[in-house]
Structure formats: C-alpha cells, structure tokens
Amino acid sequence: MLEIKDLHVNVHGKEILKGLSLKVPPGEVHAIMGPNGAGKSTTSYTLAGRAGYEVTSGEIGFHGEDVTALSPEERAARGIFLAFQYPMEIPGVTSMNFLKTAMNSQAKLRGEPELDAAQFLRRVRAAAKELNISEEMLKRPLNVGFSGGEKKRNETLQMALLKPRLAILDEMDSGLDIDAMKLVAEGVNKLRAPDRSFLVITHYQRLLDYITPDVIHILSDGKIVLSGDKSLALQLEEKGYDAVINKAA
Amino acid sequence: MAKMVSLDNLLANAAVRRAEATPWLGALIGEATEKFAHVGLPNRRNEAWRYSDLSKALHEATRSESEQGAAPTLAGACVAAFENGVLDESQSTYGAMGARSLRQVLAENASPFASIIGRVNGQPDHPIINLNTALMEEGLVLRVPADVTLATPLHLRFNWRGGEPRSEDGRHLRILVVLEDGARATLFESHDGAPGFATVVTEVRLAAAAKLTHIRLENFTDAARQTAATLGEIGEKALYRGFYFSQGGHFARHEALLKLAGEEAHVGVDAAYMVADRRHCDNTTIIEHASPNTTSNQVFRGVLAGSARGVYQGCVKVAKGAQKTDARQLSRAMLLSHKAEIITKPELEIFADDVKCSHGATAGELDASALFFLRARGIPEAEARAMLVEAFLVEAMDAVESEAMRGLVANCARLWMRRHAGEASHVE
Numbered sequence: 289m290l291e292i293k294d295l296h297v298n299v300h301g302k303e304i305l306k307g308l309s310l311k312v313p314p315g316e317v318h319a320i321m322g323p324n325g326a327g328k329s330t331t332s333y334t335l336a337g338r339a340g341y342e343v344t345s346g347e348i349g350f351h352g353e354d355v356t357a358l359s360p361e362e363r364a365a366r367g368i369f370l371a372f373q374y375p376m377e378i379p380g381v382t383s384m385n386f387l388k389t390a391m392n393s394q395a396k397l398r399g400e401p402e403l404d405a406a407q408f409l410r411r412v413r414a415a416a417k418e419l420n421i422s423e424e425m426l427k428r429p430l431n432v433g434f435s436g437g438e439k440k441r442n443e444t445l446q447m448a449l450l451k452p453r454l455a456i457l458d459e460m461d462s463g464l465d466i467d468a469m470k471l472v473a474e475g476v477n478k479l480r481a482p483d484r485s486f487l488v489i490t491h492y493q494r495l496l497d498y499i500t501p502d503v504i505h506i507l508s509d510g511k512i513v514l515s516g517d518k519s520l521a522l523q524l525e526e527k528g529y530d531a532v533i534n535k536a537a
Numbered sequence: 538m539a540k541m542v543s544l545d546n547l548l549a550n551a552a553v554r555r556a557e558a559t560p561w562l563g564a565l566i567g568e569a570t571e572k573f574a575h576v577g578l579p580n581r582r583n584e585a586w587r588y589s590d591l592s593k594a595l596h597e598a599t600r601s602e603s604e605q606g607a608a609p610t611l612a613g614a615c616v617a618a619f620e621n622g623v624l625d626e627s628q629s630t631y632g633a634m635g636a637r638s639l640r641q642v643l644a645e646n647a648s649p650f651a652s653i654i655g656r657v658n659g660q661p662d663h664p665i666i667n668l669n670t671a672l673m674e675e676g677l678v679l680r681v682p683a684d685v686t687l688a689t690p691l692h693l694r695f696n697w698r699g700g701e702p703r704s705e706d707g708r709h710l711r712i713l714v715v716l717e718d719g720a721r722a723t724l725f726e727s728h729d730g731a732p733g734f735a736t737v738v739t740e741v742r743l744a745a746a747a748k749l750t751h752i753r754l755e756n757f758t759d760a761a762r763q764t765a766a767t768l769g770e771i772g773e774k775a776l777y778r779g780f781y782f783s784q785g786g787h788f789a790r791h792e793a794l795l796k797l798a799g800e801e802a803h804v805g806v807d808a809a810y811m812v813a814d815r816r817h818c819d820n821t822t823i824i825e826h827a828s829p830n831t832t833s834n835q836v837f838r839g840v841l842a843g844s845a846r847g848v849y850q851g852c853v854k855v856a857k858g859a860q861k862t863d864a865r866q867l868s869r870a871m872l873l874s875h876k877a878e879i880i881t882k883p884e885l886e887i888f889a890d891d892v893k894c895s896h897g898a899t900a901g902e903l904d905a906s907a908l909f910f911l912r913a914r915g916i917p918e919a920e921a922r923a924m925l926v927e928a929f930l931v932e933a934m935d936a937v938e939s940e941a942m943r944g945l946v947a948n949c950a951r952l953w954m955r956r957h958a959g960e961a962s963h964v965e
Contacts, residue, residue, distance in 0.1 A: 336913045339905070364915035376910040380928025386914075389924070394915035429928075446914060 289313050290335075290454055290485060295346035297327075297334050297510075304330040306510035307346070312454070317486040319496055321521065322507035323529040328489045329373065331507070332458040335487075336370040337363045350454065364390075365397035367453030371443040373462055378430040383442065386430050387412060387449060394450060415448040419475050437468030444475040455479070456487045461495040473498030493521035508533045542595045542707060542734055544577050550706050551671035561651040562643055569655070569670035576664040583664070588848045588880045589819040591665075591764060594788035595734055599760035603814075605698075606952070608729040609754065609945045614692040617677045621697055622708030622735060624675050628694075631677060634687055639676030639711055650678055654713055657740035658768045658796040658825075665764050669709045669738045676711035681720035683744075690723035690750075690939070695737065697730030697761065707734030714740070716747035716775075723750040725942060731760040731786070739767045743775040745799060752942050753781045753791065756949050759814065761786030766794060773799025773828075780937050781808040782946050784953060785818030785845060792821040797831035797859075806835040807936035811926075811950060812845035812877075813957045819848040826855045826862040826892075833863075838933045839870045840926050841877035842957045852884040855892050862892040870900040871929050873922075873958065923954040 290312040297305035304327045312318045322328050334341040335348060337360040347354045355363050378386070392402040403411070416426060419441045431439050440460060447455055457476065461469045476499055480486070488499055496504070496518065504521055506514040508529070514520065514536040524532055548570065555566040576583070580592035617636065618628035624638050642648050655670045681687055693712060716722060726739070743749055751767065763786065771777050783789060795804050804824055812818040824833045839847045853864045870879035883896040903925055911921035930950060937943040 336909075338909050338913075359918070360909060360912035361915050361917050361921075364913055370913050372910065372913075376904075376907045378907055378910075378925070378928055380931040381924055386911075386924075389916055389920070390911075390914040393917060393920065397915060397917075450914065 289351060290487070291349035293347050293349065295334070295348065296344045297330055298342045298344055299330060299340060303344070304510055305334065308507070308511055310505060310512060312485045312487060314453075314485055315480075315482040316502045317480065317488060317499065319488040319490060319501040319504045319521070320507050321490055321493070321504060321524060324491070326507045327510045328491070328507060329458060332370055332456045332487075332489055335456055336360055336368060361393065361397065364450070365394045369447055369450055369452030369455045371440075371447060371455060371457045371460055373459040375431050375439040375443050377432045377434075379432050381430050382428065383426045383430050384412070387426075387446065390446070391449060411449060415445055418478065419445050419448070420471065421445055436463035437465070437471070440464060440468065440472045441475065444472055448475070448479060453483060454485050454487065456489065458489050459491065460488065461490060461492070469495065470498060493525045496521050506533065506536070542578065547668065547672065547706055548574055554672060559644065559646050561648070565655050566671050569667040572661060573664055573667035573671055576662070576667075578668075579664045585821070585850070588850075588882075589788070589790050589817065591788060591790075594762055594817070597787070599731070599762065599787045601731060601758060601760040603758040605730050605758050606756070608694050608696040609727050609756075611690060611692045611725055611941055611945065614690045614725060616692045616694055619675060619693070619695045619710065622675055622695075622710060622732065624677070631679075631691065634679070634689070634691060636677050636679040636691065639678055639713075640674060642678045643673075650713060650715075653715060653742065654711070654740070657713070657742045658770045658794055660768065660794060663766070665736050666738055666766055666768070669711060669736045672706060672709040673711040673738070674709065676713070678713045679722070680715040681717060681722050683717040684719040686721040687723065690725045690942075693724065693726045695726070695728045695735075697732040697735070707736065708732060710735065710737045712737070712739040714749065715742045716744060716749055718744045719746045720744070721748045723939070724752070726751075726753045727945075728753070728755045728757060728763065731758045732763050735763040737763065737765040739765070741767065741769045741777070743769070743771045743777060745773040746775055747772065748776040749778070750938070751777065751779045752937060752939075752946075753779070753783075754946060754949065755783040755786075755789060755791070757784060757786035757789055759787060759816065762788045764788070764790040766792040769793070769795040769804075770798050771795060771802040771804060774801045775799065776802070777804045779804070779806040779808075780933075780946075781806065781820065782949060783808075783810040783812075783818050783820070784949070785810065785812040785816035785847070788817050790819035790821065792823070794823045795833075796825040796827055797833065798827050800828045800830050802828065802831045804833040804835075807933045808835070808837040809930045809933040809946075809950070810837070810839040810847060811930075811953045811957070812839065812847055813842040813953070815844050817846050817848075819850075821848070821850040823852045823854065824864065826853070826859045826864060829859050830861045831859065834865045836867045836933065837869070838930055839879060840873060840930065840958075841870060841879055842873040844874070844876040845878070847879045849879070849898075850882045850884070851896065852886070853894055853896070855887040855889050855894065857888040859889050860891040862889060862894070864892070864894045866896040868898040869929075871926065872900060872902055873926070919958070923958045926954055926958045
C-alpha cells in the first residue's frame, strides 16, 4: 500500500507540494481532485520518480519501503504504474516491441524469468482483445497517429499487462469523449483487485461516475485539505472548488 | 605518431608518376597536379573545408583507443579487398563480374576508360579529387553492359590494419563504375580500421534508365583519417540510391557530388551517422540538377555523443532551364552530450523559376519526456536511451533494401549504442 507522509516537492526551485499526506490501502480506489495549479500532476510525476521533481522532505512509503530515492524503472518494477495524461508518441518503436521490452525489463529487475515469445504473444493478444485494440495497432509505432482514445486504451493495455500494485491515473479522461471514456473506465474497472490500489487524479468529477472511488481527497496549494466519500465529488460539482475549499479551511 | 604529409613530397611523387605513365594518363596526372599544386591540401581558409580542416588534421597526432572488429563479409557478393590500400587478389573475386583492377587499366595505352576516368561530373578545382587523380594507383573499374542486371553486389572492402606502414603520401584509391543503358548494379563499400591518410574517389556514371544502389559503411577506429568523394552522373530516367553510414574518425569526410544530367533522373540519399568521443564526421553533398524534370531527396540523420563534431553541408544547384526540378533536403541531428556539436550548412543555388526546393535542419537532445515514459514502464535508462536513439535512426536504416546489408549496418549501429547510448539495443 501507499503511504505518503508530509511530502514537500520543488519543481524548478519552486515549492509545489507543501506537506502532502495520503494513505491508500490495498484494493481501494482513491481520487485526488483539485483546481488547476494545486499540484495534481506534480503528485503523479513525483510518485513515478520523474527527474526535476525534487523531494525536499517527507517520504513516499510503498509496501513498507521509502521509494523517494529510487529510479523510475525501479519504482515500476516494484509495481508503481503511471498512466500518462498525454502518452508519448515514439516513432520507430512498435507497441509490440515496447510491451515486450517493458515486461521483460520489469521481470529482470524483480529477478523473475522473462516470458518466452509464445507466452508473451498469448498474453498481449488476450489483453488487447478485451480493450478492442487490433493486432495491426500493436504493430504500429507506439501511439504514433493514435487518437486520444486509442492512446488511453494503449495505456490501459500496458497496465493490464504490467499488473501494477498501484496504478496512478493522471487525468485519464482528458481529451476523451464519453464513449472513449467509458471504454477506458471499463478496462480500469476490470483491473480492480484486492491487492491493487488506484489513485485517480482528475479535475472533473465525470470520470468518477465510471470509476467509483472509495475515498476522495481534495488537493489545494500542495496539500490535501479535505477527504471524504464520493459525495464530495458531487458537492464540488455543485458548489465549485472555491466554496468547498474555503469551507474546509 | 604519423609522419607529416608534405605538399612537396606529394608533388614530387606525382611528377614521378607522370613520367612513368602512359600518355593519356600522363596528361590527366599533369592537369590534376598543376591544379592541386595551386591550392594544396585544403584547410579552413577554403570555404568548402571551413569546418573540416584536413591540413590541420594531418598534422595532429592521432589516438588509437578503439578496438577494431573484423571487416564485414557479405554473403554472395563479389569482393574487391583492399588491405591497407592495396588490392589483395587472394581475397578478391571481382573478376567474376567482369571488373578489372585500376592498376591494369591505367597501364594500358589505349584504354576504353581513358576518356571516362577523372571526367565523371568533373570537378576541375577540387583539391582532393585532383590529388587523388595525381596519385591514384590502386582501385577497381567496372562496366556493366546495357540491360544487364548484376545479380550479386560488388563489395569494395577497404580494410586498414593496425601497424600499417604509414606512407607519407597517403593512399589514393579510385573506383570507376559505368552502367550502360538499363544496367543495374549494387555497390557496397565498407571502410574499416584506421587509414593514416587515405583519399577514396568513386566515380559512377549511369546511362539512361540505369540503376545503381550504393551503400557506404564507414566503421573506422579513432585514428582514421580519410576523405572520400562519390562523383556521379545520372542519365535520363536513371536512378541513384545511396545509403551512407558513418561513425567518423580522427578525420572522416564523404562528399556526394552528383549531377542529374538527363531528364527524369532521380537521386535518393539516406544517411545515418553516429559519432562519439572526439571524432569528426563530415557529410557534404552537392546535388546538381542539370536537366528538367529531375528529382532528388536527401535525408541525413546524425547522433552525436562525447565531444564529437558533425558537419553537414548540403548544396543543391538548379541549372538554368532545369525546370520542374523537385529537390528535397533534410538534416536532423540528435546531440547526446552538451559537448557534442553539429554544424549544418544548407545552400541553394537556383537558376530556374519553376522548381520546388525544400530544405530543413533540426538539432535537438534526446526527448526527456519520452525517456521518462519508457523508464516509468520499467525500462532501465541505458536501454531506454538506446531505444530512442534507434527509433531516431530507424527510418534511415529502413532505406537499405537488402536485408543482408541492412543487417551489417544495424550491427554497427548496435555496437555503437552498446558503447555510447546504453547497454542494450532493440534492433529487431
């Protein structure tokens, strides 16, 4: 499980997270909502270990281990997965080659045996079918020329294959129409499991109509200012961030 | 340390060569020597050599730290093997396709090639081509008759072994390939090791509807000093497809001087260079559209690491009357280190008014967001970097049609990445 304690993070020398604390037990889905500039993307990048997101104090506990000093690949191998708001297009690397490299790299870092070609293909085909991703798409360079929905489905496919213990969904719904969002949410819901936690980062509550959170946290100015059940999202929708945050303060 | 190459020695040697030569060759040498004496070895005061000072490079001590692998072998190819600049008959099979050694051709009083050698897309003021003409001894001559397709490639294997007795005059090699109407051939040049000082001039003359595929694979070690030129004349409806791969050297330069001489001629060049440490790699092109309705497309992609220096000079000339020319040029460079350098100089000289000419140049670093994305999926940094470098070059590599040759190029790229971009690679 994830336990963030009093996390302070600087980006370009400016403090963005100012004492973030958060606990996500196994199997639960937590949402972080907040206005623009609250530190939502900083939270997701910091958890995934992106360079330039400097942890000045506090810790990120993951299954009893502080991961703040670990590289992105080490965190990934321990089961932290970030679904990107804007998945990268990588010309020259096919989705298939990328998936195989990622799965085998993680296996290697964990000291597990690598998959053989047949096992790999079987798994990818099965997972891709569930998400309505064609073989032809898998042979194309990663995300190149994909629509917003296809990119997010591709992220979901990666999540399904990499089987993380914590999935951070950063603005999973941005750039998606309702149908595409439903398809992605369905994919995510299928991955809910007792040993897997989710951290859903979103500005709007609409995604939470499809991925139902156990707990909602409101992030404002680098801190969690309010936590509650899913009714909090409805309050936000109704009254807006300012009113809810001011009331909390 | 190599001895200095001196102009006096070069000229004296050329004079001896001329005195011993057959009359036609003597005249050619005389002309070239005179021109060469006038300019001397090019240095940065010559505009075309401003970023690649050959004279200076020849006076510098060279380091030899990198290991030399075996020269590549291409299954099924006819081979002309040059060991330290000398044609080695025992390793060669070029006779099977009707090629002849340059030495033999030069010794003939009335050679059918006398009117061609040194005249393909003539560059009367080019110092290195003149030097090469004045001192050429070793090389190969190939003529492919009309409508003949050579089923196997000709592999020109230049291999410079350690301990080469460094001649003060360097080694000057000349290749001549003549394709008659409708003939087709594939030329594969590989350059390995470390020449002390070599010039290699490849002349290719393509008659109407001929097609030449020309692959150059430079796989030098650190100490190599070579300047090479491909001179081409592309006839009506003829096609020149070039692919150049280079890793630079102490001084490594290749010039593609190609003239589209007949209507509907086409030149396509794809190039990839990967340069590390303190190496120097220069790619210079002058594509001359001399006839209407001719097309050219060149794409150069470079990856530079360490304190390497890359130079790309691309000149497109469109002659008066060469209407409907379509010329494209693109240079893309990826700098893996803050000390690496790329110099790009595009030039257009257009004397016709109904033409399409485009050029573009980019230089950038490895995309930090893409790198993070790959690492966040569990791919270690070195491997992720190698993947992105390869992704950047893959389009250029894909231009090599022959699987066997693409394999040889990919192998060089893979070794380079293992050393300089990461521990693993993803050439599929």
